[in-house]
Amino acid sequence: xxxVEQRLAELGLTLPPPPGAVAAxxxxxxxxxxxxxxxxxxxRDGKTLDYAGSIGxxxxxxxxxxxxxxxxxxxxxxxxxxxxxxxxxxRRVVRIEGSLNVAPGFAxxxxxxxxxxxxxxxxxxxxxxxxxxxIYTSPELPLDTPCLIVxxxxxx
Amino acid sequence: xxxVEQRLAELGLTLPPPPGAVAAxxxxxxxxxxxxxxxxxxxRDGKTLDYAGSIGxxxxxxxxxxxxxxxxxxxxxxxxxxxxxxxxxxRRVVRIEGSLNVAPGFAxxxxxxxxxxxxxxxxxxxxxxxxxxxIYTSPELPLDTPCLIVxxxxxx
Amino acid sequence: xxxVEQRLAELGLTLPPPPGAVAAxxxxxxxxxxxxxxxxxxxRDGKTLDYAGSIGxxxxxxxxxxxxxxxxxxxxxxxxxxxxxxxxxxRRVVRIEGSLNVAPGFAxxxxxxxxxxxxxxxxxxxxxxxxxxxIYTSPELPLDTPCLIVxxxxxx
Numbered sequence: 436x437x438x439v440e441q442r443l444a445e446l447g448l449t450l451p452p453p454p455g456a457v458a459a460x461x462x463x464x465x466x467x468x469x470x471x472x473x474x475x476x477x478x479r480d481g482k483t484l485d486y487a488g489s490i491g492x493x494x495x496x497x498x499x500x501x502x503x504x505x506x507x508x509x510x511x512x513x514x515x516x517x518x519x520x521x522x523x524x525x526r527r528v529v530r531i532e533g534s535l536n537v538a539p540g541f542a543x544x545x546x547x548x549x550x551x552x553x554x555x556x557x558x559x560x561x562x563x564x565x566x567x568x569x570i571y572t573s574p575e576l577p578l579d580t581p582c583l584i585v586x587x588x589x590x591x
Numbered sequence: 592x593x594x595v596e597q598r599l600a601e602l603g604l605t606l607p608p609p610p611g612a613v614a615a616x617x618x619x620x621x622x623x624x625x626x627x628x629x630x631x632x633x634x635r636d637g638k639t640l641d642y643a644g645s646i647g648x649x650x651x652x653x654x655x656x657x658x659x660x661x662x663x664x665x666x667x668x669x670x671x672x673x674x675x676x677x678x679x680x681x682r683r684v685v686r687i688e689g690s691l692n693v694a695p696g697f698a699x700x701x702x703x704x705x706x707x708x709x710x711x712x713x714x715x716x717x718x719x720x721x722x723x724x725x726i727y728t729s730p731e732l733p734l735d736t737p738c739l740i741v742x743x744x745x746x747x
Numbered sequence: 748x749x750x751v752e753q754r755l756a757e758l759g760l761t762l763p764p765p766p767g768a769v770a771a772x773x774x775x776x777x778x779x780x781x782x783x784x785x786x787x788x789x790x791r792d793g794k795t796l797d798y799a800g801s802i803g804x805x806x807x808x809x810x811x812x813x814x815x816x817x818x819x820x821x822x823x824x825x826x827x828x829x830x831x832x833x834x835x836x837x838r839r840v841v842r843i844e845g846s847l848n849v850a851p852g853f854a855x856x857x858x859x860x861x862x863x864x865x866x867x868x869x870x871x872x873x874x875x876x877x878x879x880x881x882i883y884t885s886p887e888l889p890l891d892t893p894c895l896i897v898x899x900x901x902x903x
Binding site (some may be wrong): 456457458459460461462463464466467471472473474532534571573574575576577578579583585 | 849854857859862878885
Binding site for chain 2 (some may be wrong): 886
């Protein structure tokens with residue numbers, strides 16, 4: 436049975452260090468045995484933003500998908516930190532929240548874009564990744580990012 | 592003391608089968624004794640969408656209210672599935688989240704529109720339906736729907 | 748060790764009575780030992796709204812910050828009510844949700860605006876105020892308010 440990090444490696448992905456928060460808050464909190472992350476941006480290497488603007492205008496559906504996937508990789512890095520470094524302690528990913536910056540008139544493909552988050556969670560966690568989700572669309576997001584992703588997970 | 596389904600019947604409402612998710616996620620998850628649904632659309636008969644567009648433009652306040660009510664009926668169907676088929680196991684509806692697709696300049700009546708969700712929860716669950724809520728407005732929503740509704744409930 | 752209310756007093760702030768909900772829902776709910784508020788508006792004295800419109804258009808960044816701070820003061824009043832009148836029972840503020848009404852093209856400063864919420868939580872609760880947060884932006888909000896703030900807290 437592959438671990439979460441082995442599955443990520445099979446996808447060619449390595450967990451980054453968990454990004455710090457961009458303002459006066461924490462990247463994650465644990466209550467009881469549930470961890471909640473803050474909104475995660477599609478940062479890479481802790482310093483660059485590969486995607487900027489609104490999905491459906493500056494950002495294509497494919498790049499929106501990739502941005503959601505990257506932000507979710509950062510969310511998984513936060514879950515790892517919250518789990519004391521061991522993602523095998525994640526019993527269940529409970530919820531993914533995606534706030535998507537979309538251009539006026541863009542609507543039909545938002546579930547497909549947010550699958551960038553869901554597909555990664557499902558691939559990395561398997562049965563333990565069976566999550567609920569909620570989409571919000573936003574006219575603008577911090578740092579002109581196309582998405583913000585939050586993950587909730589139950590720890591074992 | 593009427594059951595939740597009896598109260599719905601008094602309103603002329605029958606619970607639909609719980610709609611499947613429209614993408615790679617689950618319609619509900621339980622953590623401890625709390626159930627969280629995914630965002631529910633105003634589907635009817637699992638296949639049609641009676642309302643399309645933005646509230647305040649294509650969709651009237653009255654139809655926005657009806658769309659929130661219908662999406663909430665689907666959310667109640669999810670709660671029933673999560674409760675193993677018995678809504679009497681719902682001890683308390685904890686939170687309603689409503690993401691409303693509104694036209695530019697439409698703002699004053701959003702609480703009234705989301706009462707389509709709250710009024711149904713209150714009517715169906717009585718004291719057990721006393722919920723918190725949060726409104727988000729969105730410039731666009733998946734499938735051009737006017738609303739997405741999430742419900743959280745504590746199970747007994 | 749100063750209490751939360753003493754710290755607020757040092758900031759020149761007094762907790763208002765917890766505002767009632769503006770529609771058919773409750774201002775807070777407790778599940779297990781976690782309290783969730785409903786979306787809080789920047790009300791003052793239970794009857795006036797000092798800020799109206801979109802941040803980046805009618806509302807400056809500074810006033811957006813002040814509106815988030817005021818709505819958060821109301822959220823703290825709800826936490827106090829939920830804690831039976833004793834804010835010292837708040838073990839941890841878990842999450843702040845901010846839905847910000849922003850003008851088209853306004854994006855870069857949203858984290859700074861929502862620091863109006865985070866800075867107050869941090870100042871009032873100290874280590875117990877270390878919270879996660881999620882930003883949503885909205886094209887319109889109820890009553891033309893620039894922000895809605897939700898707080899989650901763990902009670903001791």
